[in-house]
Amino acid sequence: xxxxxxxxxxxxxxxxxxxxxxxxxxxxxxxxxxxxxxxxxxxxxxxxxxxxxxxxxxxxxxxxxxxxxxxxxxxxxxxxxxxxxxxxxxxxxxxxxxxxxxxxxxxxxxxxxxxxxxxxxxxxxxxxxxxxxxxxxxxxxxxxxxxxxxxxxxxxxxxxxxxxxxxxxxxxxxxxxxxxxxxxxxxxxxxxxxxxxxxxxxxxxxxxxxxxxxxxxxxxxxxxxxxxxxxxxxxxxxxxxxxxxxxxxxxxxxxxxxxxxxxxxxxxxxxxxxxxxxxxxxxxxxxxxxxxxxxxxxxxxxxxxxxxxxxxxxxxxxxxxxxxxxxxxxxxxxxxxxxxxxxxxxxxxxxxxxxxxxxxxxxxxxxxxxxxxxxxxxxxxxxxxxxxxxxxxxxxxxxxxxxxxxxxxxxxxxxxxxx
Amino acid sequence: xxxxxxxxxxxxxxxxxxxxxxxxxxxxxxxxxxxxxxxxxxxxxxxxxxxxxxxxxxxxxxxxxxxxxxxxxxxxxxxxxxxxxxxxxxxxxxxxxxxxxxxxxxxxxxxxx
Numbered sequence: 001x002x003x004x005x006x007x008x009x010x011x012x013x014x015x016x017x018x019x020x021x022x023x024x025x026x027x028x029x030x031x032x033x034x035x036x037x038x039x040x041x042x043x044x045x046x047x048x049x050x051x052x053x054x055x056x057x058x059x060x061x062x063x064x065x066x067x068x069x070x071x072x073x074x075x076x077x078x079x080x081x082x083x084x085x086x087x088x089x090x091x092x093x094x095x096x097x098x099x100x101x102x103x104x105x106x107x108x109x110x111x112x113x114x115x116x117x118x119x120x121x122x123x124x125x126x127x128x129x130x131x132x133x134x135x136x137x138x139x140x141x142x143x144x145x146x147x148x149x150x151x152x153x154x155x156x157x158x159x160x161x162x163x164x165x166x167x168x169x170x171x172x173x174x175x176x177x178x179x180x181x182x183x184x185x186x187x188x189x190x191x192x193x194x195x196x197x198x199x200x201x202x203x204x205x206x207x208x209x210x211x212x213x214x215x216x217x218x219x220x221x222x223x224x225x226x227x228x229x230x231x232x233x234x235x236x237x238x239x240x241x242x243x244x245x246x247x248x249x250x251x252x253x254x255x256x257x258x259x260x261x262x263x264x265x266x267x268x269x270x271x272x273x274x275x276x277x278x279x280x281x282x283x284x285x286x287x288x289x290x291x292x293x294x295x296x297x298x299x300x301x302x303x304x305x306x307x308x309x310x311x312x313x314x315x316x317x318x319x320x321x322x323x324x325x326x327x328x329x330x331x332x333x334x335x336x337x338x339x340x341x342x343x344x345x346x347x348x349x350x351x352x353x354x355x356x357x358x359x360x361x362x363x364x365x366x367x368x369x370x371x372x373x374x375x376x377x378x379x380x381x382x383x384x385x386x387x388x389x390x391x392x393x394x395x396x397x398x399x400x401x402x403x404x405x406x407x408x409x410x411x412x413x414x415x416x417x418x419x
Numbered sequence: 420x421x422x423x424x425x426x427x428x429x430x431x432x433x434x435x436x437x438x439x440x441x442x443x444x445x446x447x448x449x450x451x452x453x454x455x456x457x458x459x460x461x462x463x464x465x466x467x468x469x470x471x472x473x474x475x476x477x478x479x480x481x482x483x484x485x486x487x488x489x490x491x492x493x494x495x496x497x498x499x500x501x502x503x504x505x506x507x508x509x510x511x512x513x514x515x516x517x518x519x520x521x522x523x524x525x526x527x528x529x530x531x532x
Binding site for chain 1 (some may be wrong): 474504507526
C-alpha cells in the first residue's frame with residue numbers, strides 16, 4: 001500500500017509492463033481479440049479506483065488477469081449475438097473457479113502466450129500495414145492515435161485498419177498459436193520483418209512527428225528484446241536486435257540543431273549513445289557465436305564496423321565491402337551492390353568502386369535510382385573525372401525528392417574544380 | 420470446425436497443354452488426400468467461361484448476357500469445400516491444389532462458420 005500518487009504510479013507501471021502479457025493470456029482464454037482487449041481495458045480502469053482504496057495486490061498481473069476475465073464474462077453474458085457464447089462462458093467459468101495457479105505461474109506460460117500473440121499479429125494472411133498496426137497496438141504500448149500519427153494517417157483510418165484486422169482474425173479463424181516446427185523459420189522471418197519495418201518507420205529520414213518516431217524505434221527495440229527472450233536460440237533474432245541497437249545509437253547524431261539530416265561521415269561521434277553501442281556489440285557477439293549467419297547479423301556487423309571506427313577515415317572499408325558481398329549472396333539486390341561499390345571505392349580506390357558500379361549503371365531498371373547517380377558522382381569526382389562527376393551530380397539532383405539531400409548534392413556540384 | 424471454400428482461379432486459357440497425364444495424376448492424388456484426411460465436404464470443377472451465362476435483374480427487368488460476370492484474364496475454375504481446424508490448415512490444403520502453380524487459390528471462410 002502507498003500514497004495515492006504512488007499507487008497511480010504502480011497502476012501505470014503495471015499497465016506498461018503487464019498489459020501485453022495479460023492480454024496475450026486472455027486472448028487465448030476468451031478466443032477473441034476485441035473482447036480480451038476491452039476486458040483488459042476495464043480491468044486497468046478498475047485498478048485505478050480499487051488499488052488506492054484496497055491496497056496494491058501482491059501480484060498485480062494475477063489481479064489484472066482475474067479481473068479482466070470476470071469483465072470478459074460480464075461482457076460475454078450481455079453479448080447475446082455471439083454464436084458460441086455458451087461454450088466460451090463455460091470455459092471461462094471453469095478457469096475462474098480454479099485457484100489460478102496457471103495464471104500466477106512461471107514465466108513459461110506467460111512467454112508462450114506472448115509468442116502466440118506475436119505470431120498471430122504477424123500472420124501472413126494479414127496485410128503488412130495491418131500486421132504492423134496490430135503488433136504495435138497489442139504488444140507495444142502505443143495508442144491508436146499515436147500509431148496513426150507515426151504512420152501519417154488519420155486516426156479513424158488506423159482505427160478502421162485495426163478493427164478489420166481483428167475481424168479477419170476472428171472470421172477467418174487465424175489460429176492463436178506458435179507455428180509448428182516445420183513452418184517456424186518462415187513465420188519467424190515474417191515476425192522479424194514486421195519488427196524491422198516498425199524500426200525503420202521510426203528511423204527513416206521521412207517527415208512526421210519526430211517524438212512519436214523515436215517511440216517507434218524504442219518499441220521495435222523492446223519487441224526485439226522480447227523476441228530474444230522468447231526465442232533465445234535463434235541467431236537472426238539476436239542479429240536484428242543488435243542491428244537496431246547499433247543504428248539507434250546514432251539516432252540523435254543524425255539530425256543537427258536545425259533539424260537537418262547529417263550523413264554518417266559528418267556526424268559528431270561524441271553524440272553516439274555509448275550504452276546502446278556496447279549492448280549492440282555484445283548481442284551481435286552472442287548471435288555470431290551461434291554460427292548461423294544471416295542478413296540481419298551481416299547488416300549488424302556492418303553497422304558495428306561503422307560505430308567502432310574512431311573517424312570516417314579509420315573505418316575498415318575492406319571488411320565492410322566483404323560483408324556487403326556476403327549479404328548480396330544471401331539476398332541479391334542492387335541496393336546492397338551499390339553499398340558494396342561505395343565501400344570498395346573507399347577500400348581500393350574510386351576506380352575499383354566504379355568497376356563494381358558498372359553493371360548497375362547499365363541496368364535500365366535503375367536509370368531513375370537517385371542513390372546510384374549520387375554514389376557514381378562521388379566516385380567520379382574522386383577519380384578526377386570532373387565532367388563525368390558534374391553530369392552524374394546533375395542527374396542525381398534532378399531525381400532527388402528531398403530538399404536536404406538536393407542541397408547537399410548542389411553543394412558538391414558547386415565544389416567541383418573548374419574543368 | 421470452420422469450413423473454407425477453396426476457390427480455384429485459373430488463367431482463361433486453362434491449364435498448361437503439356438503433361439496431361441501427370442496433371443491428371445496430381446488431381447487424383449489431391450482428391451484422394453482430401454478424402455483420406457476426412458476434410459473434404461464437397462468439390463466441383465466448372466465448365467469453361469465459354470459455357471457461362473450471367474444474369475442480372477435491374478428495375479425488375481432480367482438481363483441475360485453471354486460469358487462470365489467480368490471479363491478477366493483469370494476465372495473461377497472450380498471449388499473445394501473443406502472442414503478443417505483453422506486458417507493455417509486451409510492454407511496448407513490451398514498450397515496443394517495442383518493448379519496453384521499456374522493459377523491461384525482464394526481461401527474464403529464460410530460466413531458465420
